[in-house]
Amino acid sequence: MSANQPPHSAAKDLIPPPTMTARYTNSEWAARIKETEKSLSISKERHPVPRRPEDVAKFIDHTLLKLDATGAQIDGLCAEARNEGFKTVCVRLNFVARAVSNLRGSPVGVACVIGFHEGTQDLTEKIKEAHAALSAGATELDIVLNHPLLTLPSPSYEEIYVELASLRNLAPSPVCLKLILETSQLSPQQITAACVLASAARFDFVKTSTGFNGRGASEEDVRRMSSAAALLAANERDGAGEGGAARMQVKASGGIRGWEDCRRMLECGATRIGTSSGVWIMRELREREKDAEKGGGWLVGRGRELRGCILMRRLGVLRWRVV
Numbered sequence: 320m321s322a323n324q325p326p327h328s329a330a331k332d333l334i335p336p337p338t339m340t341a342r343y344t345n346s347e348w349a350a351r352i353k354e355t356e357k358s359l360s361i362s363k364e365r366h367p368v369p370r371r372p373e374d375v376a377k378f379i380d381h382t383l384l385k386l387d388a389t390g391a392q393i394d395g396l397c398a399e400a401r402n403e404g405f406k407t408v409c410v411r412l413n414f415v416a417r418a419v420s421n422l423r424g425s426p427v428g429v430a431c432v433i434g435f436h437e438g439t440q441d442l443t444e445k446i447k448e449a450h451a452a453l454s455a456g457a458t459e460l461d462i463v464l465n466h467p468l469l470t471l472p473s474p475s476y477e478e479i480y481v482e483l484a485s486l487r488n489l490a491p492s493p494v495c496l497k498l499i500l501e502t503s504q505l506s507p508q509q510i511t512a513a514c515v516l517a518s519a520a521r522f523d524f525v526k527t528s529t530g531f532n533g534r535g536a537s538e539e540d541v542r543r544m545s546s547a548a549a550l551l552a553a554n555e556r557d558g559a560g561e562g563g564a565a566r567m568q569v570k571a572s573g574g575i576r577g578w579e580d581c582r583r584m585l586e587c588g589a590t591r592i593g594t595s596s597g598v599w600i601m602r603e604l605r606e607r608e609k610d611a612e613k614g615g616g617w618l619v620g621r622g623r624e625l626r627g628c629i630l631m632r633r634l635g636v637l638r639w640r641v642v
């Protein structure tokens with residue numbers, strides 16, 4: 320099956336399964352979340368970052384979610400994704416079938432946003448959208464968390480979990496499920512809570528932002544999400560928690576405009592980048608490669624004083640620039 324074929328052979332006839340029932344009460348969830356927050360230590364690790372454009376491309380969801388996007392723009396997006404070797408194109412439901420048809424025969428997947436961008440649609444609506452997206456051939460679903468339920472004075476953890484588990488039930492692996500937290504709307508503790516619930520519902524990714532509400536991805540949020548995912552997976556291995564069988568990954572999205580933003584997110588532990596600037600990032604990387612070929616070079620260090628240096632030689636002059 321190619322990556323952009325419907326994940327279920329009979330996806331067109333798929334009947335949405337019944338919604339899941341609650342797993343724990345709100346106070347039981349609250350205790351689990353509190354325990355996770357207590358044991359959470361935010362990693363300062365610098366994750367290895369690829370540099371070659373063709374390697375970076377595999378981390379990128381090439382995204383076009385503007386409400387006024389046209390069919391021609393979606394065709395262009397798909398052509399760019401094919402050329403660059405991006406991981407997926409990320410589009411709204413009305414363009415999934417078009418993107419699938421454009422990308423047939425290529426390894427580029429099609430991600431569809433669900434509940435975009437507020438996240439407050441009821442579960443039936445989200446299930447309908449997810450079902451339609453899968454039937455049209457989406458391979459990944461980026462679902463917006465109903466974040467107002469998490470920010471209530473008494474958060475509705477039960478309701479959030481039922482929603483996530485029901486969507487996972489509708490879209491089992493290998494469909495890749497990402498939960499968009501909209502971190503700009505959440506406190507650090509609420510971000511941890513969302514990670515606990517997503518992991519318990521066996522989501523593949525937690526994702527920072529829609530790009531339509533408040534600030535986008537931040538290093539702090541990505542580090543917190545990545546550390547929480549690692550802790551939850553370790554707890555699961557020890558039989559002590561609610562973590563997914565596999566470690567959840569982190570998608571950074573919103574406001575990632577150039578290579579420097581992209582690099583910082585990968586270094587903090589993101590393994591997927593959602594951006595509408597993918598082509599510019601690739602262009603920038605290629606220009607850097609050309610610079611290096613002209614006689615300069617990249618020196619990347621992890622010394623105490625310098626995080627990394629670019630050695631550039633232009634007209635026989637050596638120049639150092641701290642990055």
Ligand SMILES: O=C[C@H](O)COP(=O)(O)O
Nearest residue numbers: 529530573574593594595
């Ligand atoms: O999901 C991805 C975001 O919508 C992309 O946001 P951006 O347009 O700020 O790159």
